[in-house]
Amino acid sequence: MDVFAHYAPFIQDYIYRQGWQQLRPIQVAAAEEIFGTDHNVLLSASTAAGKTEAAFFPILTELSESGAKDSVNCLYIAPLKALINDQYSRLTELTEDSDIPVWRWHGDVAATQKRKMLKHPSGVLQITPESLESFMINKHMGIPHLFHGLRFVVIDELHSFLRSDRGGQTFCLIERLSRLAGVKPRRIGLSATIGNLREAAKFLGAGSGHRTVAPKVKNTRQVWRLSMEHFYQTDPQAASKDFDPAAPIEPKTDTAPEMADPGIGYIFEHTRGKKSLVFTNSREECEAVCQMLRSYSAARHEPDRFLIHHGNLSPAFRATAEDAMKDDDSYMTTCATATLELGIDIGKLEQAFQIDAPFTVSGFLQRMGRTGRRGNPPEMHFVMREEHPESRAMLPDLIPWPLLQGIALVQLYLEERWVEPPEPNRLPYSLLYHQTMSTLASGGEMSPAELAGRVLPLNYFHNVSQNDYRVLLRHLVKTDQIQQTERGDLIVGMAGERVVNNFKFYAVFQENEEFSVHAGSEELGTIVKPPPVGDKIAIAGRVWVVEDIDRQRHQVYCHGVKGRIPAYFGDVPGDIHPKILERMRQVLAESQMYPYLMKNAQARLTQARDTANIAGLPKKQLINLGGKMWCLFPWTGSYAFLALERLLRIKCAKRLNLRGFNSARPYFMEFAMDANAEEFFQVLKEEAAKDFDPLELLYPKEVPVFDKYDEYLPDDLVRKEFAQSILDIDEMKRCVARMGDRLHEKTKK
Template identity: 30%
Template sequence: MNTGLDELNPVLVHHIVNTLGWRSLRPLQAEAIRPLMAGNDAVLLAPTAGGKTEAACFPLLSAMEQHKWTGLSVIYVCPIKALLNNLLPRLESYTSWLGRRVALWHGDTTQAARQRILRDPPDILLTTPESLEAMLVSVKVEQQHLFASLRTIVVDEVHAFAGDDRGWHLLAVLERLTNVAGREIQRVGLSATVGNPHDLLRWLQGSSRGSRAAEVIAPEVVAAPAPPVATVDIEMDYVGSVFNAATVISTLHRGEKRLVFCDSRQLVEELGAALRDLNVTTFLSHASLSVDERRRAELAFAEARDCVIVSTSTLELGIDVGDLDRVIQINAPSSVASFLQRLGRTGRRPGTTRNCLFLAIQRHEVPWTAALLLLWSRGFVEPVTAPPQPRHIVAQQLLALALQENRIGSRLWAEGWNGLAPFDHSATPILKYLVENGFLDQDGELLFIGPAAEQKFGRRHFMDMTAVFTAPPQFTVLHGRREIGRTDPALLTEKVDGPRLLLLAGRSWKVGWIDWKRRRCFVEEAEHGGKARWHTPGTGAASFELTRAVREVLLGADPPVKLTRRALSALSDEREEAEAHVHPGGTLVTRSSTDVRWWTWAGYRANATLASTLSELTDEKQRVDDVSIRLRTDLTREMWRAATSDAVARLVLPDVDERALTGLKFNEALPRHLAMATLASRLADLEGAQRTLEEPIRFNVVERR
């Protein structure tokens, strides 16, 4: 029997068998050995807890011994610090078996620990893209010494990077690391199930795509074999309120460990407080809680049994919180891929099944939850695609390279990213703008950081340039010396009658003193009545596929899962209300008093594209949502035919409110028209708009005379 162990280093195999007690590797782990030890780029695919970390690390540790690598050989990148913290003890064990070392470097790492790494680099470094950027631009880091021996980059949860601007930033940083190391660097991505794994691999390869094909076997996607069809226990209920959701959770599955996912921090806080009021042992986890608060909660939850932890997506990405009995989802996550990650947290113990209970809090969420489950039942998983036109990241990278090298050549700067688009010569207009507006100064053929960059981004040694996402301003909440977390400043400024009460970490707090200058808020414990709120711009846009599935549900399609009587009743009510807005034969235009709407069921981005393209037909306020577009009140069929006859051939990008630029970091380093064009391209869904225009349309409108 082929156990997959024969190809690994013998010492490593000894510990895998005797220390871990494994008699063989999982199929994914065995299949990954050959390509990874050969130096191939690869993406390893498996569900949550599918053994991806070991599938990457065991072959790389064996290659490290076989080729006698010294110094910092492997960088292991994760999207969140908590995942790095969780991985450290495991990798410390694996590396110690071979006399190797691993170290951790992220935003919470002490200066003393960083200095130890710089003096004596480990064999493997766990870090984030933001920390890698900080190392590259820091005057305290000798980059040539630290990265001279680098051979491999492992990117954990690579799909989480590829779908947003952190992915572009990561790719650019990898290209610069390649130049510092002076060699091609093997790239290994670890991912949950995605709809387009080969595209994801090509994206991860960056400029090295195909450049090593003559030297090694072609890059590979290594996927865990599909498991045998197993029982999956999925149930959907409608509960109507946060309190009712807490009541159901407190009553069902007593004695079990339950993980509840919510898609907002406010909902996490409200549900956590409601569960505690019902005497349920409850822990919370979300990004606005302090590091210590989250760690305490996750540790206590991992060691407890009869308890609940309520979390945002922070616990979706593989952090070990022990054996779970149940996953509960409040409303529906934004994607099938996210649901698969969450479902994968259960069913890990022998004799258990994967399960998820959906609790819809509002009635209109019922068809959206059913639609997501309908897509899941068909095997649909969203493709991961990089956001288009990352011009602001290009501007950031030009400034970062100037910081890293002290000066860059006005003709040779594109070599910094090895010709990878969009960091190649196509970025010349952005470079020109940076020079003309003082972000870069020029002396002959050399460019270096200018006064505008110093003024805008130079605080704390340019640390603001290391992250490509904009964090909204928040106030740190302190109880004595203990940091509880952070809250939205709006809760500290809105008018209130009586004491100002906050809800944070599932408890109510009375605000005492506010330090406006240092953004600190000092609180005392309160019995109840606290409020939670965070401003999260740019959320809530449903995809074309999900919105079309909602239309199918409203037309009668049911997902093949258990639906409670309450869910069935709510779904029936939603279908009855939607009868005038959905039709199996195409889209609808309806009039209700002065409200004329086109029910496209195309998703927000496609609708925004259609509203901009057909601006002569839309309401002047262009009210657009996921399912409809508001049209002018004097619309006639003749006007419609004239406007739409050639619309497919002249689709345009959506209009963008200039206020949205505040969410595009580094937009100040771009010409205004390019910054607006970047936002518009990201708001557009040209394919969805075209598909909608090509469908039949029915007019349920009594035209005015």
Template identity: 30%
Template sequence: MSDLELLHPTLAHHVVNTLGWPSLRPLQREALRPLADGEDAVLLAPTAGGKTEAALFPLLSAMARHQWTGVSVVYVCPIKALLNNLLPRVERYAGWLGRRVALWHGDVTSAARAAILRDLPDILLTTPESLESMLVSTKVDHTVVFAGVRAVVVDEVHAFAGDDRGWHLLCVLERLTRVTRRPIQRVGLSATVGNPVELLDWLQGSSRGRRAARVVEPEPSGQALDRPPPGDVELDHVGSVANAAKVVASLHRGEKRLVFCDSRRLVEELGAHLRALGVTTFLSHASLSAEERRRAEQAFGEERDCVIVATSTLELGIDVGDLDRVIQIDAPATVAAFLQRVGRTGRRPGSRRNCLFLALDHAGLVQAAGLLLLWGRHWVEPVTPPPEPRHIVAQQLLALCLQEFRVGDRSWAEWWAGLEPFGPAAAPILNHLVAAGYIDTDDGMMFIGPAAEAAFGTRHFMALTTVFTAAPQFTVLHGRTEIGRTDPSLLCDREEGPRLLLLAGRSWRVTWVDWKRRRCHVEAVERGGRARWQSADRSYGGSYALVQAMREVLLGADPPVRLTHRAEKALAEARDDHLDVVHPGGTIIARGDDVRWWTWAGYRANVTLRSTFASVADPRQQVTDAYLRLRTDITPQAWSSAVRDAVQGLTLPTPDAKALEGLKFGAALPPRLAERTLAVRLADFAGAAAVLDQPQRFVTYPGR
């Protein structure tokens, strides 16, 4: 039987005659049989490898053959922009079989939602937060809407699994399974992951080991990481944002270039420099208005000689047209992110995937070189769910009470069917919710209490369906047009003269601030604006693997890519600057103006070591990726004693008060459990233990 014969005949006809495909791609072929048989799966292929079709074609065939009715497939994405981008393609495929698709997320109007509820589609595109909002909404009869769900497709599944949105998604899927009263097939799509079997186990949730499941990967794992030939990746050192703009403006003219920056501020500054050089430039980041981002992405898709500067918002598969080049300012935090980004190129026949790294300083250069060293070894970070998600358990218990109105105080755990966080460790959390008034009980039933209504009750409990706490921002308006959002600190700083903002790559003068409604009104000016946002980064600095690779670079290892003369010169300077703090035989403890233990272990391992070595560590320090400070009065005897104690057992770090405030639903936990949750996530015991296994060398540098 040919691969196309496994598809519904109508779908197979359109694949050949409408799409013009004589056959399916390897991933699409290999996914047909297991998905048609109802198996859970993770489908792995490089970016643009046809993963959406690999999931949808067999599910659409099953939908037609078995006459599924109502919402039978839920397609989940991590960001709304990706859903918007997928909609026309999914509508096209479903339409061939007379099936309909609908979009449901925060930007969909109430009128459109009402229309969906009146006439249910066959496929629903949504986010986990919107899926849960449907479960808890009094306007949605979830027992009717989701009664026919047979399969859930999770796009960019690795983007969920590595943080709390993954736990939230799993919990919502367990509740959805109980609503449908049948097992739901789970299909994850991913381009870059270092541990696919573990990722599949995670995706299966409570059905792990009880349902057939497989990883579908058409190439050996080393090839699937999508490493281009070395000549297609280049590392340069430019020294400043202004110089980066000059390089981007002068190279590859006439081509479409996508530039990734890892902060919104950098996106704005580079965009402004490029426009000043006369380059057709578009911007995309999370603090721009949805309309501003859509206009930029649409215009970029239609232009040829242009640049779009973006954060990771354009990393996850959004179609921006026929892309020629990817340029990375400094380095992304992970090899997986780099693979996503380089995968945006090389989609035309005869073209190759490519990436140009532009380092702004020595630190950015060394990090980029370390990341490329790991990439050259075909290494990718394993996707690891955050441990001990107690705050998600608290959120889910409250959401279930909203969903069901009344929940049995002995049967609540059945909704999650034995999912790990809802075991015995969940009982203290429930007890606290009851004691604190978040949940009320009466005659064996639980329901929402007054404390929950006070904390989360605004806008119909919408705050309860969002896992992350976002820093407050002010909406920036030009007339009636929303441009985006800015950090309120820019509106509070003392300044002489007009207050100028940089947003959407343009400068604006603030004309009026509405503090109560968190709005500011602006008018355009020529130049001089500033951009700033509070960091939303939860990665806690560089990983042990990445920072160790940076150490290797400083010790002389070169990544398998082309280095420009500027990069070679700057890398030699960086190595000279670090001669006295890296050693191939172990770690360095350097005494100069202060005492620094150069571990090169990454932030999380170093903060673990700081806590473990509390008796000899400087209590006032800011820990870095590369080192931690020790007390200046440390003695050899005190050090030896501290090492002996550390070998006996490492100590959890103590999270600061600001970190605790950023843990959403942390207030719904007992303080000691909230602290424990953050401490476990902050720690890196493996990295800290690896450092302790290395010899330590004491050196003295007078006057350093």
């Protein structure tokens, strides 16, 4: 196909103005599919490969030739308002010589623009999932008129929707809107970080009525500028000639306290005169790092050159950072969380720093992809920081877990091009509640059968049984979330009105809310998103156990850890896939030195390998720490680790007399027991091999609230979702079987 000749004249003129000599491979492949078939199309190519143009050149051409003039023809869904604003500018420029309007719809768009779109629906509508949810509830009656000519739905940054209820919400909304408007739009997914194209394409197309294809294109060979350095938070460093891991660390007296962190000092020096991003893994760490970097500027009597960007900041603060990033003459550095991980055009960014390791290969690739635009190679520098271990520290505390994790993420992609796959088979009861209430709020009074007929067929709920839905509806009627009329029909109840009529209802992800932490009469500080009662938190330099949570007053009550206390997963920093832990184990076992490691990181990895080798790691997974104290290294993912932890505590504890249990998920577990290693593995293998109900791995009366709307669900469904969707029992059993196989091989020898 002569793709260029198929494009509308205004698209051809745009290409001429840009001075392009030829189309990119992804643009040719996309055009052939969009022009020549009725398929859904997944466009996966490296950052800055031209995916947006690849999708919109043919889409806009199609709309210019046969798009309905009184309907939205293309719906563009993106995870961030900032990404919509950025793409709005690009699409507006692209369509300026056509009669195809581009509209934005999110919380920061003026009401006058929204009214104008409602009066003259047409062209391309850009929207976030949350604004689309609001649209479905508040503009329900207008959906058939507004979208009767909808032909395309473009989902940008598709990877960000593959492993969360937010993605489930997005695809539920697309299905509901399509059904209401009587249309079957084609879906076009865009992403730079898809690992398994087949699984992602299946996820993209589910319930669409169209076949989904993912054209494979040969990307140009990409060179990375990648480094990974390690720093102890006080000198000496691992590569120092006088470094002695066993020696006590004397505090330095010749360095000002605010300049005493070598890792942050390294970032400070290497961002001078360069436009940079510094990624952290949490909002709290982002704030702390930015404050330290600014204190360095003050101590050096230099101008403040540091900005900050995260989800809890006001739109004005975020916009300031985004504008500075887009300014090619600016040499500011922005400290950020995942809010700048996605595809916002932030201009000629020279380099990115990552403090410690992200939790996913996808996150690493997205952050790396922020750089390397406009002809330069992607450039990222990992900075791994840890405190010197105490002189009496035990084996697990001598292993540099973030360093191993960072190496594993990089190697998995370099060696296998592996990225985390979608998670399509959960029991998403929290989202089921949300979409039930949304459907009822938008559609008004309806019979239970009609409500079930609108919600249960949504593809994302394919694992939910009719019986489970009956249990949910009865509970919602009982708790006045839903009210039953005299005719037996259902409407939103008084308690449900309070939930649905709050603007926060449009989002299925948890908002950050601070809770003050109290132990007796003492206030310890604040935390975000407290874990359930019984879980541990770290604050004020100690570990505490949550006794009670007052969600209305935003207060948490706790006491110091004593005895055996069931520990729950809580608000994990990231769901780490089993494959990453398996690769971390290989990093510890192999002898090769990776070319991107700098001298301190090389020295620290060598020390860790020597320490592990002396202890028998990683071949041995159960290490005696002295006396009856043991440490288990499962080398499996977060949710399989959690299942294994519960199997040990609930099924094996009595047989082994386990006590003093402590976990650092998903890396290791420490405990005391009366058994030896052979007896431990024998009991563990026997218990894991049994055909038990996953609910048996919950503690008595435990209701592990995990997702945003779990508090409105019946306890039985919360327990069932946790047991069957959160706990990865199948992977846990495979993990135990591998342990048993290795033990059996050792015994035979």
